[in-house]
Amino acid sequence: MVLAAVTALFPIYxxxxxxxxxxxxxxxxxxxxxxxxxxxxxxxxxxxxxQFRASLxxxxxxxxxxxxxxxxxxxxxxxxxARRQAFLGRRPFExxxxxxxxxxxxxxxxxxxxxxxxxxxxxxxxVLAVAYAAINLPFAVWLMVGFISGIAFELEESAxxxxxxxxTIMRKIILPLVAPGMAATTIFVALxxxxxxxxxxxxxxxxxxxxxxxxxxxxxxxxxxxxxxAAAASLAIIPIALLTLAVQRQLVRGLSLGAVKD
Amino acid sequence: MTxxxxxSATAATADSRRPTRLRRxxxxxxxxxxxxxxxxxxxxxxxxALGLWISFRNGSLLSxxxxxxxxxxxxxxxxSPLFWDSVRVTVLISALSLAIQLPLGxxxxxxxxxxxxxxxxxxxxxxxxxxxxPVAVGLxxxxxxxxxxxxxxxxLQQLGLPAVDWLGNRTSxxxxxxxxxxxxxxxxxxxxxxxxxxxxxAGPLEAAxxxxxxxxQTYRHVILPLLAPVGLxxxxxxxxxxxxxxxxxxxxxxxxxxxxTQNMSVFDYRLGFxxxxxxxxxxxxxxxxxxxxxxxxxxxxxxxx
Numbered sequence: 001m002v003l004a005a006v007t008a009l010f011p012i013y014x015x016x017x018x019x020x021x022x023x024x025x026x027x028x029x030x031x032x033x034x035x036x037x038x039x040x041x042x043x044x045x046x047x048x049x050x051q052f053r054a055s056l057x058x059x060x061x062x063x064x065x066x067x068x069x070x071x072x073x074x075x076x077x078x079x080x081x082a083r084r085q086a087f088l089g090r091r092p093f094e095x096x097x098x099x100x101x102x103x104x105x106x107x108x109x110x111x112x113x114x115x116x117x118x119x120x121x122x123x124x125x126x127v128l129a130v131a132y133a134a135i136n137l138p139f140a141v142w143l144m145v146g147f148i149s150g151i152a153f154e155l156e157e158s159a160x161x162x163x164x165x166x167x168t169i170m171r172k173i174i175l176p177l178v179a180p181g182m183a184a185t186t187i188f189v190a191l192x193x194x195x196x197x198x199x200x201x202x203x204x205x206x207x208x209x210x211x212x213x214x215x216x217x218x219x220x221x222x223x224x225x226x227x228x229x230a231a232a233a234s235l236a237i238i239p240i241a242l243l244t245l246a247v248q249r250q251l252v253r254g255l256s257l258g259a260v261k262d
Numbered sequence: 263m264t265x266x267x268x269x270s271a272t273a274a275t276a277d278s279r280r281p282t283r284l285r286r287x288x289x290x291x292x293x294x295x296x297x298x299x300x301x302x303x304x305x306x307x308x309x310x311a312l313g314l315w316i317s318f319r320n321g322s323l324l325s326x327x328x329x330x331x332x333x334x335x336x337x338x339x340x341x342s343p344l345f346w347d348s349v350r351v352t353v354l355i356s357a358l359s360l361a362i363q364l365p366l367g368x369x370x371x372x373x374x375x376x377x378x379x380x381x382x383x384x385x386x387x388x389x390x391x392x393x394x395x396p397v398a399v400g401l402x403x404x405x406x407x408x409x410x411x412x413x414x415x416x417x418l419q420q421l422g423l424p425a426v427d428w429l430g431n432r433t434s435x436x437x438x439x440x441x442x443x444x445x446x447x448x449x450x451x452x453x454x455x456x457x458x459x460x461x462x463x464a465g466p467l468e469a470a471x472x473x474x475x476x477x478x479q480t481y482r483h484v485i486l487p488l489l490a491p492v493g494l495x496x497x498x499x500x501x502x503x504x505x506x507x508x509x510x511x512x513x514x515x516x517x518x519x520x521x522x523t524q525n526m527s528v529f530d531y532r533l534g535f536x537x538x539x540x541x542x543x544x545x546x547x548x549x550x551x552x553x554x555x556x557x558x559x560x561x562x563x564x565x566x567x
Contacts, residue, residue, distance in 0.1 A: 001373055001380075005387040011445065012390060014413055015402045031416035073297035080294025087291035089299070096302055098561065102554050104506040104527045107547035108306065110534040111313030134305035137298060195395040197509045202535060212397040212509075219404055219513055226405055233398040233405075244393045245386055 012241065019043065019230035026226050042231035052232070055214035062125050062200075062210060063193040066132035070189050071182070073133070074140030079174070081141065082148035083156075097138040105135065105198040113202055123205045131203065132193045140189050147181030148174065187247050191240060211236050310551075317545035322538050335545035345546070347521045348529035351436070355525055356504035358440040359447070360497060366444070367451025367496070368489075372481075374452070375459045392449045400513025403442045404429070407514075432522040435515050439523050442510055447503065451496050458492035459485070498561055505550065526550055 018026055020038040046052050081090065112131065121127045151174065159169050175182075197212040204210075215236050218229040317335055321328035339345045374385055391399065406413050407428040415425040428438045462485065470480045508527040511517060517524035517532065524532070530550070534543030 001378075001384055004370060005384055007445070008388050008391055008449070011399075011402045011406060012394075014406060018405060027411045030420050031411070031413045033413075069301070073301050076294045076296070077298040080291055084291040084294075089292045089295055093295050093298065093302075095558075096306065098558060099551075099554075100302070100306055102502045102558060102561075104508065104530070104550060106508065106527050106530045106534070106543075107313070107550050108309060110530065110540065110543045110547055111309040111316060112305065113534075114316065114540065115309050115312060130301070131305050134301045137301060141298070191393050195393070195397075197395075197397050197512075198531075202531075212395055215395075215401060216397050216513060218401065224404075224408075226408075226411070229401055230405060233401040236398045237394045240393055240395060241390060244389060 012237070015230050015237075016234050018226060019234045021227060023227060042227040043235075045225075045228050046231045046235065051209065051214060055209050055211050058125050058208060059194065059211040062129045062132065062208070063190050065126065065129035066136070066193045067186055067190045069130060069133035070136050070140045070193075071186060074137055074144055074185075075182075077137075078141050078144035078148055079170075082145045083153070097141060100135065101138040106202075108135075109198055109202045116203055122203065123207045125204070125208050128200055128204055128208050128210070131199050132196055135196070135199070136189050136192050139192065140185055143185045143188065144178070144181065147178045147185070150181075151177050184247050187243055191243060191247075194240065313544040313547050316541050317548050319541050321541045328541070331541075335542050336549070339542060339545055339549065344521065344524075344529065348524050348526045351521070351523060352505055352525040354436060355440055355443070355507065355523075356501045358436070359443050359504060360500055362440065362444045363448045363451045363500060364493065364496065367448050368455050370448070370452040371455035371459055374456055388449050388452065390449075391446045394446065396446065396509035397513055399442065399446050400510045403438070403445075404514060407438055429515055430519060432519055435519060435522050439507075439511055439514055442514060443504075443507060446510070447500070451500070454492055454496050454499075455489065458489045462488055494560075498557055502554070502557060505554070 017034070019042050020040070022037070022039050022041070025032065025037070077093065080087070081094070084090075116122055116127060155173055155177075156169050159173055164172070195212065196210070197216065200208055200210040200213045201216075204213075215229075215232045218224060218232060316328075318330060318332060319328040320331045320334070370388065374381055407415075409415065409425065409427045409430060412428070414428065419425055426434055428434050466484050466488065467480065470484045475483070505526055507525055508531065511523050511525065511528050512531075515523045517528040521529075526546070530543055530546045533539050533546060
């Protein structure tokens with residue numbers, strides 16, 4: 001049990017440790033598993049890089065916009081799927097969601113690149129956001145179907161008997177009750193958008209260079225600056241490590257896409 | 263009241279309210295899906311249709327015009343050793359990661375399910391790798407596995423073992439990819455197994471105890487068979503993820519050395535964006551989707567049970 005926990009945490013610890021070390025310490029043999037001296041130079045170097053700051057802001061922008069689009073479209077679809085039995089287009093819609101979930105991103109990226117270049121939409125963060133939203137729609141829908149199904153239908157029925165319109169029911173009954181579920185879905189989808197690598201790699205260049213693409217640049221350059229690489233990797237994973245703890249319970253349902261009933 | 267009775271009771275109330283649900287015409291309900299359809303149409307359906315069309319032409323990013331060439335791209339792929347290499351690598355990575363993740367995930371789930379002291383902390387630390395940016399995970403392991411100053415080799419040498427060129431050698435590169443993938447994704451297998459363990463029916467377990475079965479016997483003859491459906495789901499998801507696996511390979515080895523770790527996703531990326539053979543890349547995409555369709559049917563069947 002301790003061994004498993006150490007294995008899970010050691011790479012994170014080692015990356016953080018390396019990010020605070022000087023070049024001499026990083027290349028020390030045998031490797032020192034703990035202890036200083038420490039330096040902030042690697043972080044200074046990364047934070048001083050204009051491209052890092054540009055990448056950070058474009059990643060935040062794309063993540064927020066993509067999450068908003070995925071949640072908005074996903075919420076309608078999820079309500080329909082959770083509350084109605086069979087209706088026109090439901091089965092093909094669900095089938096497409098599963099296909100999107102199962103399909104490698106590159107299968108989509110090859111033709112999508114053609115469409116986007118032909119339309120003059122290459123390297124635009126807004127286009128990235130729409131692409132992210134579509135890719136993560138399955139997660140958003142499946143999570144929210146679970147949450148909406150958990151609300152007793154009688155609540156809606158009695159509101160309708162009392163003369164509430166569908167819009168009022170959505171606003172006054174459904175939304176407040178699914179708020180915690182929506183929050184979890186938001187965090188979860190945002191994490192997946194934050195991590196997305198292939199789409200910005202293929203569909204963008206400078207303007208749409210997100211953090212994963214920026215961070216990946218550290219290994220494709222000829223000499224690897226391990227200290228700066230560790231610092232950049234740490235900056236990319238710290239927010240996620242914290243948020244992961246917050247959405248633990250929703251992890252299974254989202255990742256397995258309805259594969260395991262709970 | 264047992265859990266099963268409870269479930270059938272809720273199912274009964276669900277049945278009784280079905281008529282009210284069906285009261286509205288189906289077209290009205292279909293409108294809920296309109297925004298979703300719009301998104302899928304723009305990003306998925308139209309590009310995929312275009313991809314199918316491109317795959318029957320001889321287009322590349324190098325020439326502006328293209329002609330219809332029938333199945334040439336498909337026959338060229340299916341007779342190319344690179345294609346079969348990528349299939350072999352994908353199958354190998356799937357098989358090896360399942361061989362590690364399935365038993366390990368199960369054991370970890372069993373340990374957590376016993377709820378000893380410190381379990382919550384243990385579970386939280388195990389879940390940590392799961393949602394980290396795969397690119398960052400690749401970088402972390404590049405840092406630890408590199409042959410000049412990597413901590414893994416450093417520790418091996420301290421213990422008197424020989425250093426390994428983890429990413430530079432064909433066999434060890436595959437092992438490295440599988441290990442890093444397992445580091446990140448075993449917690450997911452563990453979560454599904456845990457969900458399976460916690461929803462086991464009480465009856466058979468009770469019966470096994472009354473009959474005096476040992477713990478080992480109970481696991482072997484009662485728990486494992488009952489967990490088989492969950493195991494099937496895990497296997498399907500992990501096979502799909504092995505075909506999808508891209509970020510970690512791109513960072514760790516970029517498919518190398520040679521084509522040792524070039525799975526179908528990485529091969530497709532190289533065809534499309536390194537060799538700029540758009541039509542061949544599109545054809546490979548169609549082949550991948552066709553290969554995924556049986557998985558889809560299995561998934562639906564597992565889901566309906």
